[in-house]
Amino acid sequence: MLMRLIVLYRPQSEFSRVVEEFIENYKRRHEGERLEIVNYDSRDGSATASLYDIMQQPAILALREDGSVLKTWEGSTMPLMDEVASYTYS
Numbered sequence: 436m437l438m439r440l441i442v443l444y445r446p447q448s449e450f451s452r453v454v455e456e457f458i459e460n461y462k463r464r465h466e467g468e469r470l471e472i473v474n475y476d477s478r479d480g481s482a483t484a485s486l487y488d489i490m491q492q493p494a495i496l497a498l499r500e501d502g503s504v505l506k507t508w509e510g511s512t513m514p515l516m517d518e519v520a521s522y523t524y525s
Contacts, residue, residue, distance in 0.1 A: 438500040440523065441471045443480055444493035450511050454493045457513045465520050497522035 444454045458470060473480045475492045483489070487496055487504060495514060497505040505522050508514045 439471060439496075439498040439502075440468065440519065441473055441483065441496040441498065442493065443473045443475050443483055443489060443496065445475045448492070450493050453511070453513060457516070461516050461519065464516055465523075468520065468523055495519060 442454065442458060444450060446455075458472060461468075461470060473483055475481075475484060475494075483496075484492075484494070487507065489496075489507070489509060491509040493509075493511070493513070495508045497507070497519065499505055508519075
């Protein structure tokens with residue numbers, strides 16, 4: 436079962452509006468599911484990007500309980516919300 440869903444992006448970038456709209460719509464559509472929002476340029480963001488080999492932002496990571504990656508999406512094209520949500524079910 437999925438333990439974490441991380442959205443990694445730069446709030447002051449050209450993609451910020453698209454990512455923030457995705458986050459808002461995802462939260463509204465999938466109540467109760469928690470998204471971790473991480474600034475790509477923060478210490479945690481840099482560590483996360485390095486740990487999971489993230490080369491582009493924005494990025495969304497679906498992680499298992501043990502921290503292993505189920506799926507990543509990178510780049511300016513956001514995935515479908517239902518596709519992301521499908522990784523939250525066991």
